[in-house]
Amino acid sequence: xPKMNMIQALNSAMDIMLGRDPSVVVMGxxxxxxxGVFRTTDGLQRKYGEQRVLDTPISEQGIVAAAxxxxxxxxxxxxxxxxxxxxYPGYDQIVSELARIxxxxxxxxxxxxxxRTPCGGGIRGGQTHSQSPEAIFAxxxxxxxxxxxxPYDAKGMLIAAIEDDDPVIxxxxxxxxxxxxxxxxxQPAVPWSAHPKGEVPEGYYTVPLGKxxxxxxxxxxxxxxxxxxxxxxxAAARAQGVDAEIVDLRTIAPLDVDTLFTSVKKTGxxxxxxxxxxxxxxxxxxxxxxxxxxxxxxxxxxxxxxxxDTPYPHAFEWEYFPGQRRVGAALKALMEAx
Amino acid sequence: MAPRPRSRLHVPHPPARPGDxxxxxxxxxxxxxxxxxxxxxxxxxxxxxxxxxxxxxLGDDHRAVGAWDPHLEPDVLQVGLRHxxxxxxxxxxxxxxxxxxxxxFYMRSLGEEAVSVAQAMALRPGDMLFPSYRNQGIYMVxxxxxxxxxxxxxxxxxxMCKGRQLPVMYHWKDGNIFSISGNLATQFPQAVxxxxxxxxxxxxxxxxAWIGEGSSxxxxxxxxxxxxxxxxxxxxxxVVNNQWAISTFQGFAGGEQATFAARGPGYGIPGIxxxxxxxxxxxxxxxxxxxxxRTGSGPTLIEHVTYRAAAHSTSDDPSRYRPKDxxxxxxxxxxxxxxxxxLVALGEWSEERHAALAKExxxxxxxxxKEATKFGTLTEGPKxxxxxxxxxxxxxxxxxxxxxxxxxxxxxxxAAAERGAERG
Numbered sequence: 001x002p003k004m005n006m007i008q009a010l011n012s013a014m015d016i017m018l019g020r021d022p023s024v025v026v027m028g029x030x031x032x033x034x035x036g037v038f039r040t041t042d043g044l045q046r047k048y049g050e051q052r053v054l055d056t057p058i059s060e061q062g063i064v065a066a067a068x069x070x071x072x073x074x075x076x077x078x079x080x081x082x083x084x085x086x087x088y089p090g091y092d093q094i095v096s097e098l099a100r101i102x103x104x105x106x107x108x109x110x111x112x113x114x115x116r117t118p119c120g121g122g123i124r125g126g127q128t129h130s131q132s133p134e135a136i137f138a139x140x141x142x143x144x145x146x147x148x149x150x151p152y153d154a155k156g157m158l159i160a161a162i163e164d165d166d167p168v169i170x171x172x173x174x175x176x177x178x179x180x181x182x183x184x185x186x187q188p189a190v191p192w193s194a195h196p197k198g199e200v201p202e203g204y205y206t207v208p209l210g211k212x213x214x215x216x217x218x219x220x221x222x223x224x225x226x227x228x229x230x231x232x233x234x235a236a237a238r239a240q241g242v243d244a245e246i247v248d249l250r251t252i253a254p255l256d257v258d259t260l261f262t263s264v265k266k267t268g269x270x271x272x273x274x275x276x277x278x279x280x281x282x283x284x285x286x287x288x289x290x291x292x293x294x295x296x297x298x299x300x301x302x303x304x305x306x307x308x309d310t311p312y313p314h315a316f317e318w319e320y321f322p323g324q325r326r327v328g329a330a331l332k333a334l335m336e337a338x
Numbered sequence: 339m340a341p342r343p344r345s346r347l348h349v350p351h352p353p354a355r356p357g358d359x360x361x362x363x364x365x366x367x368x369x370x371x372x373x374x375x376x377x378x379x380x381x382x383x384x385x386x387x388x389x390x391x392x393x394x395x396l397g398d399d400h401r402a403v404g405a406w407d408p409h410l411e412p413d414v415l416q417v418g419l420r421h422x423x424x425x426x427x428x429x430x431x432x433x434x435x436x437x438x439x440x441x442x443f444y445m446r447s448l449g450e451e452a453v454s455v456a457q458a459m460a461l462r463p464g465d466m467l468f469p470s471y472r473n474q475g476i477y478m479v480x481x482x483x484x485x486x487x488x489x490x491x492x493x494x495x496x497x498m499c500k501g502r503q504l505p506v507m508y509h510w511k512d513g514n515i516f517s518i519s520g521n522l523a524t525q526f527p528q529a530v531x532x533x534x535x536x537x538x539x540x541x542x543x544x545x546x547a548w549i550g551e552g553s554s555x556x557x558x559x560x561x562x563x564x565x566x567x568x569x570x571x572x573x574x575x576x577v578v579n580n581q582w583a584i585s586t587f588q589g590f591a592g593g594e595q596a597t598f599a600a601r602g603p604g605y606g607i608p609g610i611x612x613x614x615x616x617x618x619x620x621x622x623x624x625x626x627x628x629x630x631x632r633t634g635s636g637p638t639l640i641e642h643v644t645y646r647a648a649a650h651s652t653s654d655d656p657s658r659y660r661p662k663d664x665x666x667x668x669x670x671x672x673x674x675x676x677x678x679x680x681l682v683a684l685g686e687w688s689e690e691r692h693a694a695l696a697k698e699x700x701x702x703x704x705x706x707x708k709e710a711t712k713f714g715t716l717t718e719g720p721k722x723x724x725x726x727x728x729x730x731x732x733x734x735x736x737x738x739x740x741x742x743x744x745x746x747x748x749x750x751x752x753a754a755a756e757r758g759a760e761r762g
Binding site for chain 2: 025051052056057059061062065066067068069070071072073074075089092093096097100101102103104105106107108109110141142144165166210254255257
């Protein structure tokens with residue numbers, strides 16, 4: 001099986017879809033000639049031409065709107081927003097337009113647009129290159145919001161997103177582009193080639209949207225995480241010696257409640273971990289949803305670990321980042337409660 | 339020594355508010371027939387005068403003059419008059435039905451009918467239209483039955499939007515008319531994307547979008563212009579300058595120091611300022627822009643100088659912010675009257691024929707209304723199934739929406755049971 005990092009896996013997904021489906025186009029700032037600031041679209045314009053792999057002006061509003069128009073005219077655009085922090089100029093076009101076109105036209109029109117965007121911190125990006133804004137998209141009916149955590153899922157889910165007739169906001173946790181990251185920046189980086197999820201088939205396959213994955217079965221508690229935090233949670237559980245069941249959510253919305261309910265009913269304890277700010281974060285929705293269904297199975301209050309409710313500071317990146325120490329402390333408290 | 343001038347915040351004021359004498363001296367016009375008609379492939383740099391003067395074909399003597407005369411046959415002009423008059427009569431009737439409480443909301447296009455009708459007639463059926471909310475004339479041209487539009491206004495069981503959209507927010511896939519958004523100007527850059535896709539696919543269809551001068555202040559305008567220019571997209575971008583954005587006059591959208599058309603050349607796009615109440619001029623510039631787009635010379639920005647004769651909507655009262663007699667004194671007249679007078683001057687129309695046409699169309703509107711109300715009104719008749727609320731959010735309904743639909747069904751069943759029990 002070939003080894004790929006997440007960037008190569010995403011590149012392979014777009015390569016395959018550009019090759020299979022003439023209606024697929026890739027567009028975004030610097031994605032064409034240069035191949036993207038993270039190299040995710042490297043070589044695609046050379047292979048498929050500049051009519052199908054388009055550099056765009058620096059206008060997220062224009063990128064999303066143009067992708068909508070293209071989608072309405074029969075194309076399947078894969079639009080890159082260079083950093084999730086830059087997505088806000090396109091937010092009205094996503095929320096008021098992309099998400100609503102099918103509904104307001106009673107399915108006469110739809111726009112099968114995939115919006116890829118790197119998110120998350122831990123890369124010395126400061127407050128404008130580190131945000132995790134998934135919750136503000138999860139709140140919007142009409143779009144699907146996903147965040148794969150590894151190369152295998154990234155490729156399979158991106159292909160599924162491109163083929164999906166509904167719009168998909170595809171968050172790429174950029175701290176794990178090159179390897180799983182356990183939250184300790186002082187440790188030597190681990191490459192994806194050393195991880196089973198770095199084994200990625202060359203050809204076409206899909207990983208379904210809307211399905212969470214249990215990445216580590218366990219019996220003592222359930223840790224719900226996604227993106228970079230999957231690996232931080234794994235490391236923290238290992239360090240604490242807790243037999244945690246770790247659920248990688250993969251899709252934020254629509255949410256795979258069945259996997260969550262089954263796991264929490266089994267373990268009776270639940271810790272939710274995300275990198276995004278806590279207040280109004282997606283963890284609140286997860287906590288409420290799990291509590292409504294699993295209350296009588298819970299042995300302790302559901303706990304949350306998240307980024308602090310501040311902007312993501314450049315100089316205090318590791319004090320901000322919800323690393324192993326914070327996750328570990330929450331896990332210890334969860335296991336000691338009641 | 340004179341004191342040094344200082345910066346002072348300028349707050350634009352319209353020339354007249356209620357009670358003031360009407361003043362349209364700021365509306366610069368050019369004599370009919372004066373503007374040259376450049377070749378459709380002419381370089382942008384040579385087209386600057388079109389953005390600052392006013393393209394007019396119909397003169398004060400109701401004759402068509404000059405290079406922009408599209409030389410339409412009388413039967414085509416009569417069709418145009420018919421569509422404009424139907425739009426107006428439809429609007430009048432829907433306004434009355436709103437006042438009677440039969441529909442919740444309406445927006446008339448009174449005084450602006452030439453923009454939608456002439457433009458839709460100058461385009462091909464395969465060209466994709468991205469309208470705003472005052473473009474109902476395009477539906478007349480493309481032949482959507484009035485009953486269908488009325489059912490949308492009524493949110494009844496035949497509503498094309500299944501009860502999800504405010505009245506007038508129509509859509510028509512088969513007629514190549516995109517869904518209207520209540521968020522202003524969003525359709526402008528979407529139309530550019532549609533046109534980019536047409537170019538990618540090698541089709542020669544063009545896209546055509548409309549916004550008001552007021553919403554040209556949105557970032558969407560800029561995004562549309564940038565993408566249109568960068569990719570040389572086959573698109574016609576229209577700014578309908580009807581002088582008023584609810585209560586703010588066109589100066590609040592940046593119209594005091596420059597025309598809206600003049601923004602075009604700044605982006606490298608031809609800008610044409612046209613008499614929006616002159617059916618022939620609107621037709622001609624649209625034909626020019628469509629031909630330019632279709633033959634690979636890219637986008638055009640058209641500013642239609644017109645006047646919003648009606649209130650913004652049925653929820654608006656313009657007597658609170660503008661003189662009541664502005665429309666009577668509007669220098670570019672009434673588009674229906676002007677086309678009618680032109681046909682009369684050609685010997686191809688008469689007061690009698692006009693009256694007969696109006697009667698026929700009024701009867702058509704009346705008959706359509708009777709038909710539409712059979713499918714329900716706000717207050718009477720069959721109702722849409724609330725289940726429809728949960729459909730089309732996604733292509734396939736996710737489990738959480740199925741659950742919520744079941745919950746609503748139970749809620750409604752309980753309410754019905756209570757009502758039944760009360761009736762005993």
